[in-house]
Amino acid sequence: MIDVALPAIVLFLLLNLVAGMIRVYRGPTLADRMLAALLFSTTTVASLLILAEWMAIPALRNVALLFVMLASILSLAFTGLPDRHDDEAGDS
Amino acid sequence: MTASEGLALLLLLAGSGFYFAGTVGLLRFPDAFCRLHALTKADNLGLCLICAGLAVLSADWRIASVLFLIWLLGLLAATVSAHLIARQARQAGADNIDPPEAS
């Protein structure tokens, strides 16, 4: 029972990720796209943790730890982006 | 199915429900600040429930403590990221539209 449930939950999380890609595609602001990437990061962490249990590879928990530990680097780099692009304010 | 497996399954399902809620929020909420709420709150509760479910399933205190650490780091990352992104979005205002398609 649980051996079927674990991959099913990973599949469900992955389908969530695929659906969330619509937000990355549509935007419209940089922040929206960044938010979607952060959501996918935690989704991947959860999937890796479940895979670690299901496939009995404990090292995958370390991979999840790395992702969650380094997730904030991306948002720090993102915050440095310039305020506006001069010639594209009108073409949304 | 033992009682602990049933409990773990319940927690895992509840966790994935929160992930689903986060995705729906990401897609349906009107602007970046609302989406921020949908994402950080639902997401971390989801991670919490999934970690709790897996901890019950593994029944090993070492694995449980690693999962707890991962959840704490997830909370920290979400807090900092939400703060930084909200700040960026506010300072950038509506001008910061990424061009949808190159004409």
Added chain:
Amino acid sequence: MLGIVLDLVIIASLIALAIQVVSGASLFRGIIHFIVMGLTLALAWARLGAPDLAMAEAAIGAGVTGALMMVAYRRLVEITPDHNPSRTGSRSRLALPIAVGAGGLVGLLGLGATLSDPEPGLAGLAVLEALQDEALGNPITGVLLLYRGLDTLLEIAVLLTAFLAAVAVTRREDLDYSITTRDPHTPLVGALLAIIVPLTVLVSVHLLKAGSHDPGGAFQAGAVLAACGVLLVLTSRVSASSQSRPLIGLGIVAGLISFSLIGLAAMLRGEPPMALPGMWAVYFIETAMMLSIALTLVLLFAGTESLRRNQHG
């Protein structure tokens, strides 16, 4: 059954993401797609039972390349403020035939690999059996250091060459350009650093030590340590400097020099080159390589040859 569906979803999303990365109209969207592709790739490595690669993907993708692309995008917008940072220009007519041809080739190779007899090469089996007797429980670290020592050595040399090339093309005025985040002094960032920086050091040392019997090793540990350095550069705790420091220079070449010296010393004892004298040599070389990899990646990220510490009250 569910596993196959899962694999198919991962493969389909990887292909779709890869197409989006190179063909998306918006440059920033391409960057986000690249980041998400890194996440999906980690899942693919996990499904293939290769946690070592998933770890390297996590450390490099989440820690270094994502931030590098963000910083590069920002620089691009600042250099050419009047130019739309989106991709313009028409696609080459050769794009589709090349893509179809490359995809067909990959498919053919994959088909050949799955259809051929899964008879493992004799050398591979012999190596795995020989590694059982060694103190190294992780076959990947064992092969990298004991059997493919020269390859590993040359990889370190490649990294050093890349660094020297980057230094050679860095202009002095580029050093004045700051790559830090906008408000590096908000209290939240300080708290983040206070937790994450010691933790990354701890995790990288753990990965280095675990590398001898579990997934991990010098490259993964070095990448995590490099992510810590990237964090410090982004928050302007450390910044680029034109003044060369002997300690940094020593750190960059430490991996190459210690590996070559220990490897060549084997010839003095009458053994083949790159034969390692014992476990102490493995740990010594791995530690030196970790430091060199981390330092080189951070310096490449900062686009500089040296770093200095900034004081904050």
